[in-house]
Amino acid sequence: MGCTHLSGMPELPEVEVCRRALDEFFAGREVVAVEISDIWAAQLGKAGIDFGHRAPMKAGVDGSQGLVGRTVERVGRRGKFYWFELAPLNSSGEGTVSVVEGHLRMTGGWWLKPAGADWPQDERFANGFPDKYCHARILLDDGSEAIYRDVRRFGTLKLHTEEQHSQRLAAWGLDPLHTTWRFKRFLQAVSGSRRELKSLLLDQSRVAGLGNIYVSEICHLARIDPRRKSDTLGEDEWRRIFDATAPLLRESARVGGTRLTELDDLTYIHEPQLHLDNFEVRLRVYGREGGRCLRRGCTGEIERAVQQNRSTFLCPTCQS
Numbered sequence: 001m002g003c004t005h006l007s008g009m010p011e012l013p014e015v016e017v018c019r020r021a022l023d024e025f026f027a028g029r030e031v032v033a034v035e036i037s038d039i040w041a042a043q044l045g046k047a048g049i050d051f052g053h054r055a056p057m058k059a060g061v062d063g064s065q066g067l068v069g070r071t072v073e074r075v076g077r078r079g080k081f082y083w084f085e086l087a088p089l090n091s092s093g094e095g096t097v098s099v100v101e102g103h104l105r106m107t108g109g110w111w112l113k114p115a116g117a118d119w120p121q122d123e124r125f126a127n128g129f130p131d132k133y134c135h136a137r138i139l140l141d142d143g144s145e146a147i148y149r150d151v152r153r154f155g156t157l158k159l160h161t162e163e164q165h166s167q168r169l170a171a172w173g174l175d176p177l178h179t180t181w182r183f184k185r186f187l188q189a190v191s192g193s194r195r196e197l198k199s200l201l202l203d204q205s206r207v208a209g210l211g212n213i214y215v216s217e218i219c220h221l222a223r224i225d226p227r228r229k230s231d232t233l234g235e236d237e238w239r240r241i242f243d244a245t246a247p248l249l250r251e252s253a254r255v256g257g258t259r260l261t262e263l264d265d266l267t268y269i270h271e272p273q274l275h276l277d278n279f280e281v282r283l284r285v286y287g288r289e290g291g292r293c294l295r296r297g298c299t300g301e302i303e304r305a306v307q308q309n310r311s312t313f314l315c316p317t318c319q320s
């Protein structure tokens, strides 16, 4: 029996893959012990996040302190954020922690080890595993263990009360895989902006979960140039974007998310040297500069453009 490794998950499908694995692993389990690395605890503390020093503490009767003794009910997600929902306690108050919210950022990932399994022992970890990049270790009541590893340490974990979590939910935009994803709501979310289409679709308070890769893919599927000003798009064009989005993300999540190990400038987000899985999404435009457009009947060539200092890929022949 081996352990499951989830790493480099910057956009919605990758976080959804992570959420599912965490949900399967954590749901119904009680936290027995939590260890946080000193360096990460200090870094989070400087950013005003108390997870580092509180999480290893006992929960306390009203759940106002740490995580030890708390049971995880399920793992949820909105956009690129995921969260552990904790089972309610008999006694609760204003300070009761009800959610642990996480964001993987660039290099965050989880290693999940069932009871009786071993951590990896091979050449990828010259100094053994867990190594110095493992910053949180959570032991569960069935003997299973989870480790949060983050080479660049941009990722976060936070303890939130019910009220704080509600405020977060209200601030996030529409999630294309959520039941609220409806064309009318989408039109409302993207209206009233003159920004370039790509920049608008990346705005997490409007649509939650899209990043650099999937915005290029969606615009190609919808045959729209991502450099267009948003207020020049007609309803039929928004409809094409809406229709392309959820199926693409759902399919990506189904096969396991993207893996961009072959792109030099993006290898940092995927820790490719540590990648254990073989899943890969076929990208139509992203990273394919100079390649032939994959749209049937189109003879165009994929171009790379730069928007807000980041790469955009498009086919100028069939996207307008």
Ligand SMILES: [Zn+2]
Pocket: 293, 294, 295, 298, 299, 300, 301, 315, 316, 317, 318, 319
């Ligand atoms: Zn084309």
